């Protein structure tokens with residue numbers, strides 16, 4: 001059975017959506033670890049409620065990024081993680097993690113990349129007056145929201161849409177599609193079995 005980890009720095013709603021879908025559909029896979037760089041994050045509470053182990057670290061208590069990434073890798077190995085799913089993890093992945101897990105790290109971003117990388121992507125798109133918005137799942141490389149695109153979902157913005165309801169639609173799309181992409185990358189078929 002393939003095991004995977006989710007990294008989150010904040011709310012963790014995507015983390016929860018993936019965990020719930022995995023359980024509802026009885027995937028032949030296990031979300032074995034939540035990793036966070038914010039010990040107070042809501043994602044940690046969600047992991048506790050779901051009985052999923054978490055590794056919360058304080059970056060400032062390590063000498064540098066390589067040092068905390070080594071600690072993360074140790075935890076990933078302990079929990080058998082073969083795939084890393086970033087879901088609102090607000091840090092660039094460094095060389096240490098990329099060397100250990102390169103090609104096996106994915107991220108979700110709330111825009112149609114390569115448009116609007118970085119923070120507040122939905123706000124950036126809204127202020128630019130785009131007529132089509134969406135989400136992107138991509139492999140992670142050393143850049144910020146760069147790396148080969150795996151999947152995108154788009155929707156049209158209506159005249160009377162507000163930033164709030166666009167954000168709402170984005171989250172709904174993320175919760176629906178990110179678990180599906182993860183499932184596919186784990187090599188599972190529609191029934192959640194090994195394909």
Ligand code: GRF
Pocket residue numbers: 008010011012013014015087088089108109110174
């Ligand atoms: C999502 O919008 C995701 O696209 C972005 O960060 C947000 C995380 O939300 N990378 P949540 O913590 O999963 O609720």
